[in-house]
Amino acid sequence: MGPISAKDRRKKAYHLRKKTAKIYKELARVHHQCNGDEFNFRNKIGSFSKALPHNSLGEVDLKAYKTYSKALKSSNPDDFEAIPLGGVVKLANPQASFVYDLIGADCHQLSLPSPPVFSSSWEASEMVELFWRALTRDIHFGEYATHRSTREASKELSSLSDFRGPKVKGNVTTRTLFRGDTPGDLVGPYVSQFLYKDIPFGATTLPQRYRSTCKGSDYMTSYEEWLNIQNGGTFAEPNFDSTPRYIRNGRDLGEYVHYDFSYQGPLSACLILNQFGRDALCPNNPYINSASQGGFITFGAPHILDLIAKxxxxxxxxxxxxxxxxxxxLRPEEFGGRVHNHLTNATNYPIHEELLHSKAIAKVFKKYGTYLLPMSYPEGCPTHPxxxxGHACIAGAGVTVLKAYFNEEFVIPNPVSASMDGLKLVPYSGTSLTIGGELNKLASNISLGRDMAGVHWRTDGVEGMRLGEAVAIEVLKDYRKTYNEKFTGFTLTKFDGTVITIK
Structure with a gap:
């Protein structure tokens, strides 16, 4: 049964795949550019080296780094097994760098701009922001406008020569502090509605109260602890709060992105969106006006849930x-060690003066007696650069798919925020919150929430979201060619505000 024979069906399927593969094969070659830190510093102080052996300054053993580099250049699995480690913690899946996939663009095809260089004012500004994030982790997001520390943070970030976070009339304010820069990021509560609303989960409902750690639970503030962690040593157990709470501050958000599974945020958002009904669907959905059919395998819940995972x-x-x-x-915690050793005259590094003279650093030293970056996680960052x-790439990709399938202009009903103690949700009555804006904010929460914990830089998140978005757009292009329905294409708003249609 059907319009064509089995033989013709196989032939058509083959040519669909072949044509798609040919498109990617004929794309212009991408020239990837790094920031040069690995070549500029013979001692590799600007490069990620956690889990390898280090000297007393936290500088990597150069023989070990050479073995590590050799494996990355050769892709030989045996070379990876020869990499010497400094402790019990292993590197996180470096061979995944060579994987191939059968959907979307090849993972080596999509480009990224170079991140800030080690000695730049841009890098310094991102590190100053991270120190302030560490100092303000326990402040409720709703108190940012009035709390002395968040006001000081906004003032200092405004004074920096190359800070690139969101601003109002050229200044960082308590309203823009620690937020992303996508459409919707600065509207409403700091936390997206998709991290507050109950999640319909089959025959049950999941309230979004999560386990967090206790106030003041910061780690790697002593030099011995820091050096042990850089060498891949064992670490302390977290000091958990016994009461699950709604996300109310940076510590709670950092813990959410500590234990979430890979696409938990976009998946939860999809389950919430599915309960909003037909008006929340993208107007391009071919079944919205159908008199006889509803979407399911295509343009229905199974379709979108599967695509998010993909x-x-x-x-x-x-x-x-x-x-x-x-x-x-390198990770911020590694840079924090460079700052500490420079300021204690253990060695001399080319660190920008704006960071060395930061008020945030002075406050950290007064509180902990070191210049290290206080971390939310006892193990510090993961063992990959x-x-x-990664969280940002996942969030960017998942959110892009959701924007393609749902109506970005739909206003989310009954918006909420977290109470001061995080034990309940309270109504929010400000500017209307839309699906598109809150999905953008969700991506920022997930990506920049890792900054709250100290494990990532701002540019890691901002550019990671954009890379994830680019990945999702390529995948949507592939799937656009597979449907039987009368479908005008996926329309969505990118993180930079540009509206595109994938036809």
Whole structure:
């Protein structure tokens, strides 16, 4: 049964795949550019090296780094097994940098701009922001406008020569502090509605109250602890709060992105969106005005739920390529060790003066007696390079798919925010919150929430979201060609505000 024979069906399916593959084969070659830190510093102080052996300054053993580099250049699995480690913690899947996939663009095809260089004012500004994030983790988002520390943070970030976070009339304000720069990021509560609303989960409902750690639970503030963690040593157990709470501050958000599974945020958002009904669907959905059919396998819940999972894995593949084979950017905790050793005169590094004279650094030293970056996680960052952030790539890809399937202009009903103690949700009555804006904010929360914990830089998140978005767009292009329905294409608003249609 059907309009064509089985033989013709196989032939058509083959040519569909062949034509798609040919499109990617004929794309212009991409020249990937790193920031040069690995070549500029013989001692590799600007490159990721956690889990390898280090000297007393936290500088990597150069023989070990050479073995590590050899494996990345050869892709030989045996070379990876020869990499010497400094402790018990292993590297996080560097061979994923070489994986192939059968949907979307090849993970080596999509480009990223170079991240800030080690000694730049841009890098310094991102590190100053991270110190302020650490100092303000326990402040409720609703108190940012009045709290002394968040006001000081806004003032200092405004004074920096190259801070690139969101501003109002050229200044960082308590309204823009620690937020993303996509449409919707600065509207309403700091936390997206998709991290507050109850999640319909089959025959049950999941309230979004999550386990967090206790106030003041910061780690790696002593030099011995820091050096042990850089060498891949064992670490302390987290000091958990016994009461689950709605996300109310930076510590709670950092813990959410500590234990979430890969595409938990976009998946939860999809389940919430599915309950909003027909008006929340993208107007391009071919079944909205159908008199006899509803979407299911195509343009229904199984379709979108499956696609979210698909794109997030492909996004991670692109992230891992850039992490290990192009940039190898050091993590903020590693940079914190450089700052500490420089300011204690243990050695001399080319760190920008704006960071060295930061009020945030002075406050950290007064509180902890070191210049290290206080971390939310006892183990510190994962054992893969910083740029781009994997969480950000996942969030960018998942959110892009959701914007393609749902109506970005739909106003979310009954918006809420977290109470001061995080034990309940309270009504929010400000500017209307739309699906598009809150999906953008969700992506920023997930990506920049990792900054709250100290494990990523701002550019890791911002550019990671864009890379994830690019991955998802390529996947949507592939799937656009597979449908039987009368479909005008996927229309969505990118993170930069540009509206596109994938036809």
């Amino acid at each position: 794109v997030t894995r492909v996004a991670l593949e692109a992230a891992w390529f850039h992490k290990f084979l192009v940039h190898r950017r 910083a740029y781009p952030a």
